[in-house]
Amino acid sequence: MNLGEAAQIFAFGVFAFISIAGALGMTTTMSMFRSGIFLMASFIGVAGLFILLMADLLGMLQIMMYIGGMLVMILFMVLFSNDPGGDMMASMKMPFLERFFSSGLLPQKKIHRDSHSHHNSRNNNNQADKDEGMNMGMDMSMFTSLKPYAAWIGLTVTIVFVLLFLLFPDWPVKNFIPDQDSSHRIGMLLMGKYMMAFEGAGLMILLGIYGAIYLARPGKHPDSKDRNDPSSINEEPPQAAEDPIEPFYNINLKELYEKSEDEK
Amino acid sequence: MGIILSLAAVILLFSAGTLITILIEPMLSTTDEEGPASNSPKNNIYPVHPDSWLYNAAPAVALASMAAASVVIPIDKSLAGADIGIGLFYFIVIIDYMVLAVALGGWGSNVPESIESCYRIIAQLVAYVVPLGLAVIGPIMMAKSMSTQNIISSQSSLWYIVSQPLGFALYIITGLMQVYRAPFLEPFSNILNNGIISTYGGWRGKLWRISLSGILFIVAAMGAVLFLGGWSGPLLPGFVWMAIKTFAVLILMKWIGQRMKLLSTARMLELSWKILIPAGLLNVLIVGGLILMGVGGK
Amino acid sequence: MILTWYSVTGLIILAAFGFILLIYAFSRKQKEWILNSSKWNNFRFSFITFALIFLSFDMEMIFMYPWAVVFADIGMKAFLDMLVFIAILSSGIAYSWGMGGLNWE
Numbered sequence: 060m061n062l063g064e065a066a067q068i069f070a071f072g073v074f075a076f077i078s079i080a081g082a083l084g085m086t087t088t089m090s091m092f093r094s095g096i097f098l099m100a101s102f103i104g105v106a107g108l109f110i111l112l113m114a115d116l117l118g119m120l121q122i123m124m125y126i127g128g129m130l131v132m133i134l135f136m137v138l139f140s141n142d143p144g145g146d147m148m149a150s151m152k153m154p155f156l157e158r159f160f161s162s163g164l165l166p167q168k169k170i171h172r173d174s175h176s177h178h179n180s181r182n183n184n185n186q187a188d189k190d191e192g193m194n195m196g197m198d199m200s201m202f203t204s205l206k207p208y209a210a211w212i213g214l215t216v217t218i219v220f221v222l223l224f225l226l227f228p229d230w231p232v233k234n235f236i237p238d239q240d241s242s243h244r245i246g247m248l249l250m251g252k253y254m255m256a257f258e259g260a261g262l263m264i265l266l267g268i269y270g271a272i273y274l275a276r277p278g279k280h281p282d283s284k285d286r287n288d289p290s291s292i293n294e295e296p297p298q299a300a301e302d303p304i305e306p307f308y309n310i311n312l313k314e315l316y317e318k319s320e321d322e323k
Numbered sequence: 324m325g326i327i328l329s330l331a332a333v334i335l336l337f338s339a340g341t342l343i344t345i346l347i348e349p350m351l352s353t354t355d356e357e358g359p360a361s362n363s364p365k366n367n368i369y370p371v372h373p374d375s376w377l378y379n380a381a382p383a384v385a386l387a388s389m390a391a392a393s394v395v396i397p398i399d400k401s402l403a404g405a406d407i408g409i410g411l412f413y414f415i416v417i418i419d420y421m422v423l424a425v426a427l428g429g430w431g432s433n434v435p436e437s438i439e440s441c442y443r444i445i446a447q448l449v450a451y452v453v454p455l456g457l458a459v460i461g462p463i464m465m466a467k468s469m470s471t472q473n474i475i476s477s478q479s480s481l482w483y484i485v486s487q488p489l490g491f492a493l494y495i496i497t498g499l500m501q502v503y504r505a506p507f508l509e510p511f512s513n514i515l516n517n518g519i520i521s522t523y524g525g526w527r528g529k530l531w532r533i534s535l536s537g538i539l540f541i542v543a544a545m546g547a548v549l550f551l552g553g554w555s556g557p558l559l560p561g562f563v564w565m566a567i568k569t570f571a572v573l574i575l576m577k578w579i580g581q582r583m584k585l586l587s588t589a590r591m592l593e594l595s596w597k598i599l600i601p602a603g604l605l606n607v608l609i610v611g612g613l614i615l616m617g618v619g620g621k
Numbered sequence: 622m623i624l625t626w627y628s629v630t631g632l633i634i635l636a637a638f639g640f641i642l643l644i645y646a647f648s649r650k651q652k653e654w655i656l657n658s659s660k661w662n663n664f665r666f667s668f669i670t671f672a673l674i675f676l677s678f679d680m681e682m683i684f685m686y687p688w689a690v691v692f693a694d695i696g697m698k699a700f701l702d703m704l705v706f707i708a709i710l711s712s713g714i715a716y717s718w719g720m721g722g723l724n725w726e
Contacts, residue, residue, distance in 0.1 A: 066628070090374065092430050099423075113623050116409050120683055123416045126423060127452060127679045130445050131672045137661075144374065144433065144661030163375035166659075239622050242409055242469055246691030249684070250699055257684060257702070261709040264677045268713035271673030272722040326629060333633060369652040372659050379645075387637040394630050404633070405626040412686055435660045442666040449668065449675040456682040463689040522655060526648055530641075589725035592671050596723050600678070600714065604707050607685070611700045614693050 071111055078104030088160035089153075090145025095133035097160075099125050116241045333404035337393040340540035341533055344573070348536065351577045360511070360535045363520045363528020370432045370522055378431030381519075382527055385424035385534035389541065392417040395471050396544045399554050399561035403472065410471040411459055414545055415452075418501060421538055422448040425503075425510070425519060428531075432522035440518035443510040443588045450595035451500035457603025458493035461610040462549045475553035484550040486618060489606045491550045493599060495576055498546060500591070502539040505580040509588050543573035670722040674713075681710050 081101025085094050102125045109118035137143040149164040238244050249257050349361075370378070394404030395414050407413050422444060429441025463469055465486070466477040484491045500507045511518040523531055547553060547568035554561030586594065684706065692699045717723055 063624075067624070070628075070631075093374070093377065096377070096427070110623070110627050115407075115623050115627070116412070116687065119409060119412055119416055120686075123412075123419065124679060124683065126416070126419045127448070128676060130423065130426060130448060131676055134442070134445060134666060134672060138665055142662070144430075144659060146372070146659050146661065163373075166372040240408060242412075242687050242690045246687035246689075249687055250691060250695055250702065254702065258705060258709075260680070260684065261706045264680050265709050265713045267677045268674055268717060271670060271677070272717045272720050275670040275673065275722065276720075326625070329629060330632065367649060367652050368655055370655045371657070383638055383641040386641055387634045390633050390637040391630055394633055405629040407626045407630075408623065430661075432655075433659055433661060434655060434657060435663065438660060438664050442664065446666070446668050446671070449671050453675065453678045453682060456685065460685055460689045463686070464692050467690060467693050469686070469690060524653075526644065530644070588668075592668055592725065593723060596671065596674070596714070597718065601711070604711060607707065608704070611692065611703065615697060615700060 067111060071108070074104045074107035074111065076104075077101070077107070083156070084160045087157045088145065089142075089148040089157065090161060090164055091136045091140050091143040092133055093145065093160070095129050095136060099129040113237045113239065114241055116245055329402070329404050332398055332402050333390070333394055336396065336398055336404075336544075337390060337537065337541075340393075340544065340569070341389075341537035343570075344536040344540040345532065347570075348539075348577075351574060352581070360520050360528065360532040362517050363531060364524035366524050367526075368522065368524030370434060372433050374431045374433065376431075377427045381424050381428035381431060382523070382530040382534065384427065385421055386530065388417050388420035388424060389534055389537045391420075392538075392541050393544075396541065396548060397471055397475065397553060398565055402561075406470055406472045409469045411463060411469045411474070411545075411549070414471075415455060415459065418538070418542070419448065419452065421501070421534070424534070428519040428523065429510075432519065434522050436516045437519045437522050440510045440515050443515075444518075446588050446592060447500055447503070447507065447510065450592050451497045454493055454595060454599040454603045455497040455501070457600070457607055458490045458497060459549060460607055461487045461490040464607075464610050464614060471548055471553070475548060475555060478552040479555060482550065482552045486613060487550070487606065487610055489602060489609065491546075493603055493606065494546055494550065495572075495579060496599065498542045499576055499580050500595075502542055502576075503535065504539065504577065506583040506586045507580075507591055509585065509591075512585070539573065539576075540569065543576060544569045546572040546576075667725055670717065670724075674717055674722070677713065678710070681706075 078101050081097045081099075081104060084097035085101065088094055088097065102121060106118040106121040109115070109121060142148055145161055145164045149161045153161065392414055395407055395410040397403035397406070425444050426441050429437045429444060462474050462483050465483065466474040468474065468477075499505070503511055509515070511520060520528060520531055544565070547565065551568045551572065553568070554565045556564035685703075688699065688703055692703075
C-alpha cells in the first residue's frame with residue numbers, strides 16, 4: 060500500500076467521520092443555529108467523499124448549494140422558533156451527547172459577581188444556573204414514547220446491512236479512472252441526453268418561485284408582540300395592578316410614541 | 324518538490340497581498356471609513372453569554388477560507404497553488420465561506436448589534452451570489468474552461484474587459500458586495516456600532532482585520548485574472564504584471580465605491596434583484612451571441 | 622491529478638486552522654466582559670421573499686456552470702436551450718416584481 064492509497068484511505072475515514080459526527084450533532088444539539096451549521100458540516104463531509112471519487116464538480120456544487128441553502132434555512136428556523144440560541148434549554152438536565160453538543164451556550168461568568176475574582180470558569184455551571192434560570196424541576200430532555208421502537212428498528216437495519224456487506228463482498232468494480240474533466244462531461248450530458256430534465260428543472264424552479272411569492276404575501280394576522288425590531292422604541296412598561304388611588308398625572312405613552320414617529 | 328513550491332507561492336501571495344492592502348487602504352479612503360475591521364476595540368473584550376463554539380470558530384473559518392481561495396490564483400505561468408480544473412467555481416464557493424464566518428461571528432457574540440449585523444450579512448449574501456455567477460459565466464464561455472490558467476491563456480488575443488464590459492462592471496459591483504466596502508458596508512457601519520467587530524477585541528480584532536483586508540486583495544486579484552489577462556504582458560515578468568493589474572482593479576473598486584452614497588440593505592437587495600440580475604442575464608445572452616459570431620475565444 | 626490539487630487545498634486549510642490554534646494557545650486569557658443578557662430571541666428579518674427566490678436562482682446557477690463550459694463547442698443549439706431556460710426564469714422574476722414580492726417587508 061503506497062503513500063497515495065494510504066492517504067486516500069485516511070481521507071476517506073476523515074470525511075466519513077465528519078459526515079456522521081455532523082449528522083449526530085445536528086440531531087442532538089439544543090441550539091437551532093448550531094443544528095444548521097452541523098448539517099452544513101455533514102454535507103461538506105459528503106462532498107469530500109465525492110471529491111475522493113474524482114467527481115469534483117459535483118462535490119463543489121454540493122458545497123455551494125448548501126452554503127446558500129443552509130444560511131437561508133437557518134434564518135427561517137430562527138424566525139419561527141422559541142429558543143433559537145439554545146440557552147434556555149441548555150441549562151436543563153440532559154443526557155451526555157446532547158450535553159456535549161450544547162456545551163458552550165451558557166453564560167461564562169455570573170453577572171452579579173464582582174469582576175475582581177480570577178475565577179475563569181469555562182464549564183457548564185449547571186447547578187448554579189438552575190437557581191437563576193429556568194427551574195423546571197423535571198427532566199426536559201427530548202424523550203418521546205417512540206424512542207425504544209426507533210432504537211430497535213435502527214439496530215435491526217444496521218445488523219442487516221452489515222451482514223449483507225460481510226456475506227456478499229464481491230462488488231463489481233470498474234477498472235478505469237474516471238474522466239478528470241468532469242465539467243465538460245456533465246455539460247455534454249446536460250445538452251444531450253438530459254435536456255428534458257434540464258428544462259423540466261427550470262419549470263420546477265419556476266413553480267418554486269410562484270409558491271414562494273404566494274406564501275409570503277401579507278398575512279391577515281398581526282405579528283406577535285415578543286419580536287421587536289431594533290428600531291422600535293422602548294416597549295411600554297407593564298400594566299400596573301388595579302390601583303384604587305388616582306395618579307396625579309396622566310401620560311399616554313401611545314400618544315408620545317406616535318408623536319415622536321411623526322417628528323421623524 | 325512541486326507541491327512545496329506551490330504551497331510557498333500561495334502563502335507568499337496571501338501574506339504579501341494582505342499586508343500591502345492593510346497598508347495602502349487608509350491612503351485610498353477619501354471618506355472616514357477605512358475598511359470594515361479597522362475600529363476593533365483595543366482591549367481584550369469577551370462577551371459574557373456567547374455561543375462559544377461559534378464565537379471562537381468564526382475568525383478561524385474566515386482565515387481558512389482566505390487561504391483556500393488564494394490557492395487558485397496564478398502568479399506566473401507555472402506558479403500557482405494548484406491549477407484546479409474547476410478553479411473559478413471553486414473560488415466562488417470558498418469566498419461564500421467568508422460570509423459564513425462573519426455570520427457565525429455575529430450570532431455567536433449574542434449582542435444586539437451583532438445579531439442584526441448577522442442578518443444583514445446574510446442579506447448581502449442573498450444579494451451578491453447570483454449576479455456574481457452571471458458575471459463570471461462570460462469568461463467561462465469564452466475560455467471553454469473553468470480553470471484559471473486556461474482563462475488567462477485564452478485572453479492572449481483580446482482581454483475580456485474589451486469584449487465583455489458589462490460583465491466587468493457586474494464583477495466590480497458584486498465584488499464590492501463581497502468585501503463589505505463602500506457602498507455596501509452597512510453590516511459594519513456606525514449605524515450598527517461597527518457590527519460584529521465591536522465584540523472582538525485585541526488580537527481577535529486584528530485577525531478580522533487581516534481576513535477582511537485579504538478578501539479585498541483576493542477578489543481584486545481574481546478580477547485581474549478574469550478580465551485583464553492575469554500574468555500575461557510583454558516585457559516585465561509575470562508576477563509584476565499580476566501585481567500591477569491587481570492593484571489597478573483594487574484602486575478602481577475603492578474609487579468607484581466611494582463616489583456612491585451608502586446603500587442600506589433594503590436598497591441593496593432591490594438593486595441586486597431588479598437591476599443586476601436582469602443585466603446579468605442580458606450579459607449571458609450577449610456573450611453567447613458574440614461567441615456564435617466568432618468574436619473572442621481561442 | 623484531481624487528488625493532488627485537492628490535497629494541496631486540504632493542506633492549506635489545515636495549516637490555516639493550525640495557525641489559528643497556535644495563536645489561541647499563545648494569547649492572553651485575561652478578559653474584560655461585555656455585560657448583557659441573551660438577545661437571541663429578539664430580532665426578526667424582513668427579506669423573506671428575497672431569500673426564497675434566491676434559493677431558486679441558486680439552483681439555476683448550478684445548471685449554468687456546466688452549460689457555459691460546453692457552449693462554444695455545441696453552438697446554436699445550446700444557445701437556444703439556454704434562451705428557453707432564461708426565459709422561464711425571467712418570467713419568474715417578472716411575476717415576483719409585478720406581484721410586489723421584491724419589497725423589503
